Amino acid sequence: MENTQKSFNVIVVGAGTGGATSARFAAKKGLDVCLIDRKPRVKIGDKICGDAVGNEIFDFLKINHPKNEELSCYIKGAKLYSPNLKKCITLLDPKQAGYIVNRLEFGQRLLNEALDSGVKQFLDNTMALHLLYKNGTVTGLQVKLENGEKVNLNAKIVIDASGFYSPLRKNARSSLIEKNISNNDSILCYREIVKFSSSDQQVDDPEYISIILDQEKAPGGYMWYFPKNESSINIGIGTFMDYGGKVKDLYKTNVFQEFIKTSNIEIISTGGGVVPVRRPLWSCADNGFMLVGDAACQVNPLHGGGIDPSMRAGFHAANSAVHAIENNDNSINELWDYNYNVMTSFGAEFASLDLLRIVLQNLSNEELNFGLERDLLSGEEILEISSTGGLNLSLINMAVKAFKGISQPNLLLDLNYLRIKMKEIAKLYKNFPKELDRFPNWKENIIAIYDNIERMIVNTKKK
Numbered sequence: 001m002e003n004t005q006k007s008f009n010v011i012v013v014g015a016g017t018g019g020a021t022s023a024r025f026a027a028k029k030g031l032d033v034c035l036i037d038r039k040p041r042v043k044i045g046d047k048i049c050g051d052a053v054g055n056e057i058f059d060f061l062k063i064n065h066p067k068n069e070e071l072s073c074y075i076k077g078a079k080l081y082s083p084n085l086k087k088c089i090t091l092l093d094p095k096q097a098g099y100i101v102n103r104l105e106f107g108q109r110l111l112n113e114a115l116d117s118g119v120k121q122f123l124d125n126t127m128a129l130h131l132l133y134k135n136g137t138v139t140g141l142q143v144k145l146e147n148g149e150k151v152n153l154n155a156k157i158v159i160d161a162s163g164f165y166s167p168l169r170k171n172a173r174s175s176l177i178e179k180n181i182s183n184n185d186s187i188l189c190y191r192e193i194v195k196f197s198s199s200d201q202q203v204d205d206p207e208y209i210s211i212i213l214d215q216e217k218a219p220g221g222y223m224w225y226f227p228k229n230e231s232s233i234n235i236g237i238g239t240f241m242d243y244g245g246k247v248k249d250l251y252k253t254n255v256f257q258e259f260i261k262t263s264n265i266e267i268i269s270t271g272g273g274v275v276p277v278r279r280p281l282w283s284c285a286d287n288g289f290m291l292v293g294d295a296a297c298q299v300n301p302l303h304g305g306g307i308d309p310s311m312r313a314g315f316h317a318a319n320s321a322v323h324a325i326e327n328n329d330n331s332i333n334e335l336w337d338y339n340y341n342v343m344t345s346f347g348a349e350f351a352s353l354d355l356l357r358i359v360l361q362n363l364s365n366e367e368l369n370f371g372l373e374r375d376l377l378s379g380e381e382i383l384e385i386s387s388t389g390g391l392n393l394s395l396i397n398m399a400v401k402a403f404k405g406i407s408q409p410n411l412l413l414d415l416n417y418l419r420i421k422m423k424e425i426a427k428l429y430k431n432f433p434k435e436l437d438r439f440p441n442w443k444e445n446i447i448a449i450y451d452n453i454e455r456m457i458v459n460t461k462k463k
C-alpha cells in the first residue's frame with residue numbers, strides 16, 4: 001500500500017454494527033476516517049447471532065429501519081417462560097417491538113451506508129495487530145494486510161469495535177481500561193437456524209421471540225426460540241462459560257430435541273459465540289482510544305442484546321471524536337464525555353440489570369418457578385427494569401407481593417434488597433462524574449454495591 005494514505009483523524013477497527021456506525025457518523029461529520037476489518041467485504045455482518053433488534057435504535061440514529069431482503073420478520077414482543085413452562089409472561093410494549101434481521105444483509109447495509117457517508121479508506125481482509133503509542137497516547141496501530149504485509153497506520157484516535165475478543169483491549173497500555181473480562185461476566189452461546197422443509201411443523205408464535213429460563217437445561221443463561229420467517233427459526237442456548245465442551249450437547253438435548261419435531265428440516269446455519277453480560281467497562285476510553293460495542297462490554301446483561309447499544313455507542317464515540325479533533329486534543333480528559341454519554345444513558349440501565357442478572361443466575365429452578373408464577377416480578381416490572389434499569393413500586397404493591405411471597409420470605413427479602421440496590425446503582429450511573437478526578441470515588445461506591453449483592457447471595461446460600 002505504498003501510495004495509499006496512512007494517516008487519518010480516526011481509524012475504526014471492526015466493521016460490525018458498532019464499527020460501521022462509528023465510521024458512518026465520524027465520516028458524515030467531516031472526519032478523515034479509515035475503517036478496517038479482518039473479514040472480506042462480502043462477509044461483513046455475517047455473525048452468529050439471535051438476529052433480534054428493537055425499533056428504537058433506528059429512530060435514535062435517524063436511519064432507515066430494516067426492510068426488503070434485510071428484514072426476516074417483525075416482532076411484537078417477547079414471551080418469557082418459567083422453567084416448568086407453567087408461567088408465560090408476555091412482554092408487550094411498542095418499545096420492545098422490533099425486527100428479526102438477515103444479519104448479513106443488515107451488516108452489508110450498515111457497511112455500505114458508512115462507506116457512502118465518506119469513509120476515506122476501507123481495508124477489508126486486514127487484521128489489527130496492536131496499538132502504537134507515544135508518551136502514553138495512542139497514535140495509530142499496526143495492521144496485517146491481505147498480502148501479509150505489516151503496516152503502521154497513524155491516527156489521532158483509534159476506535160476499537162473489534163468485538164468480544166478485541167486484541168487491542170488486551171494489550172492497551174491503560175490503567176483505566178480492563179484488559180480481561182471474567183468468565184463470570186460472559187455467556188457462551190450456540191445456535192442454529194432451522195428451516196422446516198414441509199408443513200409437518202409450523203413456526204410457533206411467529207410474532208414473538210420466546211425465552212425459556214431453566215437453570216438445569218441452560219445453566220446461567222436461557223434457551224431461545226426466535227421466528228425467522230414463515231418456515232424458519234433461530235433457536236439456541238446460552239450457558240455459563242464453564243460449559244465450554246458441553247454447550248453443543250446441551251443444545252442438542254434441551255433445545256433441538258425439544259423444539260424440532262420433524263426430520264423434514266434443513267439446517268441453514270450453525271455456530272457459537274460469546275457475549276459479555278455485565279455493565280460496560282469501567283472506562284471505555286483513554287488517551288487517543290475509545291472502545292465500542294462488545295469490545296467495551298456494552299451488551300444488555302439480561303438478554304445479551306448488543307446490536308442496539310453497539311450502534312448507540314458508535315454514534316457517541318463518533319461525536320466525541322469530532323469534538324476532540326476540533327479542539328486538537330485527543331487526551332482522556334477530552335474523550336471523557338464519551339464515557340459520560342455511555343454511562344448516563346444505557347450504562348445506567350445495564351449496571352442495574354447486571355445486578356439482576358447476577359441474582360437470577362444464582363436462583364434455582366424452584367425459586368424461578370415460584371417467583372414467576374407468583375408474579376414477584378411481573379411483565380410490566382420486567383419491562384420497566386429492562387427499559388429504565390429501575391423499579392418504582394408503590395407501597396401497596398409491595399405489601400401485596402409480601403403477602404403472596406410469604407412461603408419464600410428469603411427470596412422476597414432478597415428481591416426487595418435487589419430492587420433498592422438496582423435503583424441506587426442506576427442513580428450513581430446517572431450521576432457519572434463529568435471529570436476524571438471524581439471517577440475513583442464513584443468507582444468505589446459502585447464496587448461497594450456489587451460487594452453488597454455478592455454478600456447477599458452468599459448469605460442466602462448459607463440459610
Ligand SMILES: Cc1cc2nc3c(=O)[nH]c(=O)nc-3n(C[C@H](O)[C@H](O)[C@H](O)COP(=O)(O)OP(=O)(O)OC[C@H]3O[C@@H](n4cnc5c(N)ncnc54)[C@H](O)[C@@H]3O)c2cc1C
Pocket residue numbers: 013014015016017018019036037038039044045047048049050051052053126127128129161162163164166167189190191236272273274275292293294295299304305306307308310
Ligand atoms: C449467539 C449470539 C446471539 C446473539 N443474539 C443477539 C440478538 O438477538 N440481538 C442482539 O442485539 N444481540 C445479539 N447478540 C450480541 C450481538 O451479536 C453483539 O453484541 C453485536 O454484534 C456487537 O457488535 P460489535 O460491532 O461490537 O461487534 P461484532 O459484531 O462482533 O463486530 C466485530 C467486527 O470486528 C472484526 N474484527 C475482529 N477482530 C479484528 C481484528 N483484529 N482486526 C480487524 N477486524 C477485526 C470482525 O470481523 C467483526 O466484523 C448475540 C451474540 C451471540 C454470540
